[in-house]
Amino acid sequence: MVGSGLAGLSLARELADLGADGVVVLEAGPDRGHAHKERLTRDESLRLWHTEDPDFHRNWSSERPPHYVHSSGLRRRLGGRSLYWHGVCLPIEEHVLRSGVWPQELAAELLGERLAGGSLYTEVAAQLAGWAEAPMGHCRSARERWLLARLRELGYPVEPTPQAARSERVPGREIRQVPFTPLTHWRGPMPQPLRYPVLSDCPVTHLRTGSGGLVEVTIERADWSSEVLLAEHVVLAAGTFENTRLVGRALAETHGQNFWEFDNLTDHVNQGFLAAVPRSAMPLPTEPGRAFCFTPVHDTCRSYLFFDVLESPRPDTVLMCVWTMGEQASTESRVRVERVSPGGQWELRVQPTISPADDRVVERQAGQLAEVAERVFGVARSAYSLRKEDFREGSPLFLPQLEAALEHDPAVSGGAVFPYVYPLGSVDHEAGTLALGGDAVAEDGTVRVMPRVSVLGPAVFPRQGAANPSLTTLALAKWYARRLGNR
Ligand SMILES: Cc1cc2nc3c(=O)[nH]c(=O)nc-3n(C[C@H](O)[C@H](O)[C@H](O)COP(=O)(O)OP(=O)(O)OC[C@H]3O[C@@H](n4cnc5c(N)ncnc54)[C@H](O)[C@@H]3O)c2cc1C
Incomplete structure (x- = not known):
């Protein structure tokens, strides 16, 4: 496995x-412990995410800043982005899975049409609920109950956001919702912690088919030492861009070229606003809670x-x-x-495109946000x-x-909203370059020119819809395991 x-x-x-x-799991970065960023204070966690992370590593450049130059990037350490994500777990929309671009057999299993016990999604959700000791999407606090009631009264069909997270008392601080990380399996809750070795500081730079058909995996460290494992x-699980770089290099070398290009890179279209309003206008309960x-x-x-x-x-x-957040x-x-x-x-160079169809999504989103600002927060x-x-x-x-x-005081200046945008490549949802059933990767996830190499993660989504990617990544891990386990 390349990537932890x-x-x-x-x-x-x-x-x-x-x-x-x-x-064996090979990880490029160091082992800095298993604690998720949500175990830090809110300020520390925000700074780690946006500005001060020693493990932040953007292994690409962009031909169109500000797109693909912001806070998206690898968190090059044991656990990767599983120690940073927010745990939001939404399935890809049914119409997207049925649109004909996802392999039919896999789409059927994601949707639960082939499995006696439900869908791959429900299997994952049940496991995460077992870990969290509560179903995903349960109501987490009196505040949340109040907010749901208020928004439903205003005509919004809201539900609690399903999150793979559980309440944990952060030492010396308040109770926080801390998202799941699969590193947890190395300290429990299985009958005994997983024994598979996870080797940190092992950046994989090259894959090649060697003698006897085995895969030669080259590790090159910062001190220039290198070694080759057979x-x-x-399985490449090193994040979308790093997976693409490793497969691109293998493809280029196989065809005697110095470059390789991939299309179908997609991200989510994401924009919003912060609202600061007087509590008198929005009497949300004061006790803390998500x-x-x-x-x-x-x-x-x-x-x-x-x-x-x-x-x-x-x-x-x-x-x-x-x-x-839209497709x-x-x-x-x-x-x-x-x-x-x-x-x-x-x-690796990213060449982002924003099409007129994307502009229409942006425009409609902005219209929807303006309507929410008015209806919910009373801002014209x-x-x-x-x-x-x-x-x-x-x-x-x-x-x-x-x-x-944060600086705005609505008691002095009245309620206000502060709109923002996330340019493409800012929310860590990059996907699609190594789509299942595409030119580079077969429907079962194997690289066409190297059938002993598979790719896992959002890179293989043929189309990602509007949903956050990780529930699907976890469902695909199950699907791959059943196939690989049979070999
Ligand atoms: C702040 C934040 C919030 C997020 N919130 C959500 C959310 O709520 N819901 C959701 O669905 N998604 C969310 N995401 C996105 C989600 O975290 C990613 O989609 C997911 O982690 C991708 O999984 P991955 O295993 O492909 O990549 P990663 O988790 O990035 O793991 C890749 C690993 O591979 C290692 N690696 C890279 N290159 C090499 C190499 N050459 N050799 C060896 N190892 C290598 C990296 O160091 C890393 O440990 C969020 C991301 C961030 C940063």
Whole structure:
């Protein structure tokens, strides 16, 4: 297994359940412990995510900043982004799975048409609920109950956002919702912790089919030492771009070229606003507790709508973040993997495209947000200042708007909203370059020119819809394990 993030460690666990032997996980980064970022204070966690992470590593460049130059990137350490994610677990929309681009057999298993016990999604959800000791999507607090009632009264069909997270008392601090990480299987709760070795500081740089058909896996460390391991089967679970770089290099070398290109790179279209309103206008209960709800995909803007209550420094202020997240319509964004020096580095360049269809999603989302600002927070539509060009230009960004919202005192200046956009490549949902059943990867996840190499993670989604990717990544880990376990 290459990569110890959400995909790699989850597949290792599934293989252990099937009794597979000889699994080794190779991780590029160091072991900095198993604690999720949500075990830090809110400020520390936000800073780690956005500005101060020693393990943040963007292994690509963008031909179109501000897209693909913000906070998305590898968290190059044991556990990868499973120590950073927010745990939101939504299945890909049924119409997307049925649209003919997902392999039919897999789509049927995701939707539960082939499995006696339900769908792959429900199996994963049941496991996560077992870990959290509560079903995903249960109501988490009195605040959340109040918010759901208020929004339903206003006509929004909201539900608690399903999260793979559980309440944990963070030492010396308040109770937090801490998301699941598959690193947990290395300390329990299985009958005994998983024994498969996870080797940190082992960056894999190259894969090649060697003698006897085994895969030669080259590890090159920062001190220039290197070694080659032989494997019967390799699963690439190193994040979308790193998986693409390794497969791109293998494809280019097989065809005697210095570069390889992939299309179908997609991300989510994501924008929202922060609202600061007087508690008198929105009497949310004051006792702490998570309040985070969502409405299902909206037909016209192909987007989910989320409402999340944040902590305000002022007791008389309610601070909320509201955002929409939609499917990127364009599949024309490309990735080029290229050798930059003879015998040396292979780099990855992202060539993002925003199509007129994406512009329409952006425009409709902005309309929906302006309506929410008015109906829920009483801020006139005309005061909602986001233009459709703002998404293309990638401004205003989330962090400065959060600061402005935190400083705003509605008791003095009245309720206000602070809109922001996330340019493409900012929410860590990059996907699609190595689509199942596409040119590079077969329907069963194996690389066509290297059938002993498989790829796992959002890179293999033929189409990702509007849903966050990880529930599907976890479901695919189950599906792969059953196939690999049979070999
Ligand atoms: C702040 C944040 C919040 C998020 N919230 C959500 C959410 O609520 N819901 C959701 O569905 N998704 C969420 N995501 C996205 C989710 O975390 C990713 O989609 C998911 O982690 C991808 O899994 P992965 O295993 O493919 O990649 P990763 O988890 O990134 O793991 C890849 C691993 O491979 C290692 N690696 C990379 N290159 C090499 C190499 N050459 N050799 C060896 N090892 C290598 C990396 O160091 C890393 O440990 C969030 C992400 C972030 C950052």
